[in-house]
Structures are given as structure tokens and as C-alpha cells.
């Protein structure tokens with residue numbers, strides 16, 4: 046097993062809704078420090094299913110400010126190998142290979158902050174948002190949280206019960222607006238008193254107008270399908286919100302984004318620093334850095350291999366590289382030299398990169 050993975054035991058399995066499973070891991074004492082995390086970060090997990098290994102990234106929905114087990118939630122995806130395995134076959138007491146929490150999508154929460162947080166989530170995009178929301182309520186007593194949460198119908202709301210009890214407990218500091226795209230039969234349409242439709246620019250403007258910030262400092266977190274994320278960001282920026290206050294986590298590739306064709310260099314020399322080690326290898330034309338690393342037997346973090354999860358992020362120290370697609374980094378990250386190894390191809394003969 047790669048040195049970065051740790052075997053964690055599944056301590057509890059729950060079914061919050063029909064097609065999702067919530068998985069808790071109790072950490073052994075010696076891993077507690079290594080597995081400390083910020084709300085919004087994710088775990089990279091390797092599943093062994095029928096003799097094959099599958100890596101997936103799942104956001105933590107637990108709260109790091111409480112003495113809770115680490116917890117993730119996995120919604121069933123039609124024909125999804127891992128999500129169906131987790132929902133149907135995984136058992137309490139099983140062990141999974143898990144890397145320590147990572148991710149650049151997180152909230153830096155402090156007890157002194159006096160802030161208004163606006164959170165936007167759709168479907169299972171609620172998982173990191175739930176961790177952020179709960180952490181703000183628990184650990185930032187002067188801050189206010191507004192959640193705008195989109196789902197298909199009432200049965201698909203992943204944290205419905207937990208959100209209701211948080212709303213009852215933190216009446217003055219938490220406002221939640223649900224919006225359903227397809228509440229179901231006519232009787233459900235009739236009985237549903239909340240919003241109907243999808244999170245779009247008109248709804249976002251309406252949401253913010255109805256929930257003006259209580260504090261001068263605001264921050265915005267978005268997690269949902271890529272198309273929704275980009276729409277919300279665009280709408281917020283049109284309302285004059287600076288880009289650096291808007292944080293986005295993608296959980297599925299947006300096919301509309303398109304894959305760029307990159308004319309890469311043949312025999313590029315790569316120098317990689319990772320965990321105090323230095324590796325040198327050569328890449329072929331058309332190869333991504335991750336493909337080059339794998340071909341040379343160098344084990345580094347990665348998961349989706351489609352530019353979405355951000356597990357393979359690296360910093361370009363010298364040379365140039367271009368990415369075929371990139372949903373996991375924002376413009377500022379890219380300006381600062383961050384790249385995704387699974388998407389980046391060398392466009393200069395020599396590259397120096399570092400995995401943080």
C-alpha cells in the first residue's frame with residue numbers, strides 16, 4: 046500500500062435517505078493529528094471492488110470543532126461502481142484505505158469573526174457545505190449563515206433532519222431556503238410551500254435581497270454541479286461581489302467546459318518535489334504530468350483524473366504547463382501557479398513542480 050494511505054475502520058453506517066449512505070470512521074489515537082481538517086475539505090479513499098482498485102474523493106460532512114467521528118456521505122449514482130458498492134455492500138467493521146484530509150475549498154473559521162456567510166449547494170454538494178455551516182454555528186458565535194439549497198424533491202434532501210434541528214437550535218443565526226426542481230406528484234407540488242425551480246440568477250438576487258448581510262465582512266461558498274457553480278459565481282459577481290470572496294467546489298465535470306487541445310513538448314524534463322523527496326523523469330508528447338508520474342512508478346495523490354476533485358494539485362515552480370480542463374482551481378489559483386497534474390501537459394522543455 047502507498048505510504049500516504051491509512052487503513053480506517055468503518056465504525057458506523059446510516060441511511061439518511063433511500064439512496065445515500067453515511068459512513069463514519071473512528072480514528073485511532075495516533076492518526077488524530079494527521080487527520081485534523083478544516084470544514085469543507087475532503088478524503089481520498091481507495092476502494093477494492095472485485096479485485097480492482099477505485100479512487101474517489103468525498104467531502105467530509107462532520108464538524109472539526111466537535112468531538113465527532115470523521116464522516117462522509119455517498120449518494121448512489123446510477124451505474125456508479127463505488128457509490129453502489131458503498132450503498133449496498135460496505136459493512137460496519139470493514140476497513141478502507143484513506144488519505145489524510147485535503148482540499149483548498151474550506152472555511153477559515155475563528156471565534157472572533159463577525160461575518161455573514163452565504164452558502165449555495167445542490168444535491169450532494171451539501172456535504173462540504175454542511176460541515177462549513179455547522180462549524181460556523183458551533184465555532185463562530187457572532188457570525189450569521191444563509192443557506193440556499195437546491196434538490197430534486199423532498200426525499201432527496203440529504204441533511205433535512207439535521208438542518209431542521211440546527212435551525213431550531215440557532216434560530217437567530219441560521220436561515221435556510223430550499224428550492225426543489227421536481228417536487229413530484231401534483232399533491233407534492235401543492236403541499237410544498239418552499240421555492241420551486243432551480244438556483245438561477247433571479248433566485249440568487251432574490252435570496253440575497255431577502256437576506257442582507259448583518260456584517261460588513263461576507264464570504265460565499267458554492268458546491269454543486271459545475272454548471273450551477275459557474276452560474277452562481279457569475280450572478281454573485283454581477284451583484285458586485287469580489288471574486289476572492291467566492292469559493293467553489295465542483296463535484297462533477299461540466300462537459301460544456303470542453304477539453305482543450307494542447308500542443309505539448311516531447312521529452313520534457315520534469316523535476317518534482319514531494320514529501321521531502323525529489324524525482325526526475327521525462328515525459329512524452331501528449332502525456333499529462335500524472336500519466337508521466339504513473340509511468341515512472343511515482344506515487345502521488347490523485348482521484349477523479351478529470352480535473353474536478355483537486356486531489357492532484359501541484360505548484361509550478363519553473364517552466365510552463367497548460368491544462369486540458371480545470372474545474373478544481375479558480376483564476377487566482379492558476380495565476381499563483383497551481384496546476385492539476387491529471388490535466389497539465391508540459392509546454393516548456395523543463396518543468397519544476399512541487400506537490401504541497
Ligand code: FES
Pocket residue numbers: 347348349350351352353354355356357358373385386387388
Ligand atoms: S485527480 Fe481529480 S482533479 Fe486531478
